Amino acid sequence: MKEFKYKINGNLYAVNINRIEENIANIEVNGTPYQVELDKPAKKQIKPLTRPQAAPVTAAGTPVVTRPAASSVAGAVRSPLPGVILEISVKVGDEVKAGQKVAVLEAMKMENIIAATQNGKITDIKVNKGDSVLEGADIVVIG
16 A cells, blocks of 8 residues: 655645556545546556575585685785786796785775785796786786
8 A cells, every 4th residue: 555645736635545456546535435547557566575595505515606716826926805917027937025016906996016925936927917806816826
């Protein structure tokens, strides 16, 4: 039931729409019932929203859809958040020290310096300039 209040030429009208079936509306205006014929049938009623079902699981109870496993590469420097690689500051074979800049990542309109996590030699570069990366993605590998 919907209720509306209208003021027409200074007079106040309380209109209650009780029910609409096809093109007939049962309404009350200031407590007096009326049946009003509509030009077109009313739009179909929208069903109420239902809660989504739980995610599917296997017989053992593990989720059917899982996140990709984290990289198992030892010595990998990973992206701390999703973004775009703006610069790669090292080459394969370069010696780096912990804390040295290896790349620049743009995330949320800010440039973030990605630093080496340990001393060592760059053995692999996993991304290129302009690549979009997700959080936890390998950027470079230090061996």
